Amino acid sequence: MKTRTAVVRQAPGKYEVVAVDLADPEPGEIQVRMVAAGLCHSDDHIATGDLPVAVYPFAGGHEGAGVVVGVGPNTRGFAEGDHVVFSFLPGCGRCRWCASGMQNLCDLGATLLLGSRFHDPSSFRMHLDGVPVGQMAGLATFSEYTTVDVNSAVRIPRDVPLDKACLLGCGVGTGWGSAVNSAGVQVGDTVIVMGVGGVGINAVQGAAHAGAAHVLAVDPVGFKRELAEQLGATHSFSGIEEAAEVARQLTNGQGADSAVVAVGVTTGEHVGQAFTAIRKAGTVVVTGIGSSTEMAPPISLMDLTLSQKRLQGSLFGACSPSKDIPRQLELYQAGRLKLDELITRTYTLDEVAQGYEDMHAGKLVRGVIVLD
Numbered sequence: 533m534k535t536r537t538a539v540v541r542q543a544p545g546k547y548e549v550v551a552v553d554l555a556d557p558e559p560g561e562i563q564v565r566m567v568a569a570g571l572c573h574s575d576d577h578i579a580t581g582d583l584p585v586a587v588y589p590f591a592g593g594h595e596g597a598g599v600v601v602g603v604g605p606n607t608r609g610f611a612e613g614d615h616v617v618f619s620f621l622p623g624c625g626r627c628r629w630c631a632s633g634m635q636n637l638c639d640l641g642a643t644l645l646l647g648s649r650f651h652d653p654s655s656f657r658m659h660l661d662g663v664p665v666g667q668m669a670g671l672a673t674f675s676e677y678t679t680v681d682v683n684s685a686v687r688i689p690r691d692v693p694l695d696k697a698c699l700l701g702c703g704v705g706t707g708w709g710s711a712v713n714s715a716g717v718q719v720g721d722t723v724i725v726m727g728v729g730g731v732g733i734n735a736v737q738g739a740a741h742a743g744a745a746h747v748l749a750v751d752p753v754g755f756k757r758e759l760a761e762q763l764g765a766t767h768s769f770s771g772i773e774e775a776a777e778v779a780r781q782l783t784n785g786q787g788a789d790s791a792v793v794a795v796g797v798t799t800g801e802h803v804g805q806a807f808t809a810i811r812k813a814g815t816v817v818v819t820g821i822g823s824s825t826e827m828a829p830p831i832s833l834m835d836l837t838l839s840q841k842r843l844q845g846s847l848f849g850a851c852s853p854s855k856d857i858p859r860q861l862e863l864y865q866a867g868r869l870k871l872d873e874l875i876t877r878t879y880t881l882d883e884v885a886q887g888y889e890d891m892h893a894g895k896l897v898r899g900v901i902v903l904d
Contacts, residue, residue, distance in 0.1 A: 537658065537675035538884040539589040539665060543581035547592055547674070547884040552665055555657040556602060557679050562610050563602035564680060568695035569673035570595035571879070571887045571899035572702050572730060573796045574620075574821060578668060579888070582797070582823050586646045590666040591658055592884070593901075594620035594644075596673025597688075597698035607682060615690050618701045619853035620669040622650060622683035635852035640683060644669045650681055673698075674884055676903055686857045695878070695902055696864070696871040699730075700857045702848070703898060704871065706819060707734025707794060708860065709849015712742050714817045715790035719743030722783050724775050724791040724809055726750045726802060728760040728768075729891075730898040731819060732794030733874060738849075739792075740764025741868065746782050748775045753894040763870055772802075776809035787811035792846075796891075798822040800829035803843070807831045812839045819846045878902045 535554045538547040557563045575592040577583040600614040610616075622640040623630050629637035640650045647666015649655040657679040658665035658672065665672075672678050688697055710731075711717045723739040725732050728751045739747045740763070749760035749768040757768035769775040779788040791806035791814070798820030806816045807829070835841065851857075863869035876896040879887045880903075887899040 533677065535675055535677040536881060537591045537672055538593065538881065539591045539660070540579045541589050543579060543584070545579055547579060547888070549882050549884070550660055552591070553659045554677055555679055557604035557607070559604045559606045560682055561604040561607065561679055562600050562682055562685060563677060564598040564616060565601045565677055565904070566596055566598040566673060566675055567904040568597055568698040569593045569901040569903070570699050570701070570703055570730070571884070571891060571896070571901065573891065574702070575668060576888050576891065577821055582821065583645060584824065585666055587664060587666040589660055589663070590647055590668065591672035591675060592668050593673030593675065594618070594669035594671050595698055595702040596671065597694040597701065601677070610682060610685070610687065614687050615692070615694060616685040617688050617697050617857055618671050618673060618680065618684055619686055619857065620644070620671065620702050621848050621853060622670065622681060623852065623854055624683055633852060634850070635854060636848040636850055650683070674881065674901060676881065686854055688858070688861060692861060692865070695900055697861065698900065699871055699874060699898060700860050703730040704734045704860060705851040705853070705856055706849045707731040708738035709851040709856070710792045710794065710817050710819045710846045711735045711738030713850035714844050714846035715792060715815050717742040717744050717790060720745045721789040722746040722748070722779050724748045724750060724779060724788045724806065726772055726791065726793045726806055727795035727820060728756045729794070729796055730874070732792065733760060733763060733897055735792040735794055735819070736760045736764050737869060748779055748788070750775045756897055759873065759897055763873065772805045772809065779809060783811065788814060790815040790817065792817045793820055795820045800826055803829035804831050807841065807843070810841060813841065815842045815844055817844045817846050874898045875900050
C-alpha cells in the first residue's frame with residue numbers, strides 16, 4: 533500500500549512528507565494505522581546528525597499509538613482492531629537482558645538506527661521510488677500507516693485515548709523511570725531535574741511520585757517551570773547554580789540526593805554542573821542525548837572517588853516496556869500520572885518540521901502529531 537510519512541534525506545536536514553510504498557506484515561509483524569505520535573527530541577537528533585543513522589531516506593518518529601489493521605501470518609497475540617502503544621525499545625523476551633528484567637537493554641535495541649528489520653539488516657518495509665527507507669527504531673510513527681515487529685508493540689485497553697497514550701512510548705517512561713528507577717528516589721529525598729521538557733517534566737512527576745520531599749526543576753523557559761510546579765516540583769529555577777545552592781540549604785549543606793540531567797542537547801558541562809550539586813554518595817542520572825563525539829564531562833576524579841558519587845546512564849528510564857507501559861497507564865487512569873497536561877500543542881503530519889521549529893524556540897513541553 534501507499535502511505536505518507538515524514539523523512540529526512542540527509543543530516544543535517546529537515547523532515548518532509550513523502551508517499552512511500554509500505555509492505556504488508558510478515559510473520560511476527562503487524563500493520564498499524566497511526567493515530568498519534570509524539571515529537572520527541574531524539575527524532576530531531578536524527579535530523580541534526582547528533583544520532584547518525586545507517587541509511588537515507590530515514591522515516592522519523594518512535595513515540596506513537598494506533599490501531600492494528602493487519603496481522604502477519606502465524607503471528608500470535610494481536611488481532612485487527614487492537615489498540616497499541618509502540619515501545620521504541622523492543623523486547624525479545626529471550627536475551628540475557630530481558631531475562632534479567634532489563635528489557636530496555638534488549639539485544640534487539642542495537643539495530644534501532646539501522647532502519648531495517650531487527651533480524652535482517654537488508655530487509656526494509658518502506659521504499660521510496662524503489663529505494664529502501666529506514667524506519668526510526670523500526671517504527672516510523674510519523675506515518676499514516678506503518679509495519680512493525682510485534683516485539684515493539686504493547687496492546688492497551690481500547691478506552692484509553694491514543695493521543696495521550698502515545699507519550700508512554702518514550703518520553704513518559706524515560707523521564708519517570710530516570711527518577712524512580714535510575715536515580716532510585718526515596719521518600720524524603722531532594723532531587724534536581726535539569727531540563728523540564730518532554731522528558732524532564734516526567735522525571736519531576738516520577739520524583740514526586742516516589743515521595744521526594746524537595747523536587748527542584750531547572751529550565752530557562754518560564755512556562756515549563758510553571759508546569760513543573762503544577763506536576764510536582766516544589767521549587768523552580770532558571771539556572772542550575774541557584775538550584776544547587778538551594779539544595780544545599782535544604783540539606784544542611786550536603787547537596788541533592790540525586791540530579792537528573794534531561795537537557796534536550798546534553799553537554800559535558802551539564803553533567804559536570806549536576807555532579808557538583810549532589811551530596812556524597814549521590815547520583816547523577818544522564819538521560820539527555822548530546823553529540824556522539826563529545827567526551828569527558830568536567831568532573832573531579834578525586835571527588836568521584838572520595839565522595840563515592842555515581843554517574844548513571846539511563847535508557848528509557850530503565851523501564852521494561854511490556855510491564856511498565858501498562859502500569860503507567862493504570863497510574864494515568866487513576867489520576868496519579870498526568871498525560872493530558874504534557875501536550876502543549878497538536879500538529880498535522882505535514883507540520884512535523886514546524887513542530888520541531890517550535891520545540892527549538894522553547895514553545896513546547898511536548899508536541900503531538902494527530903493523524904486521525
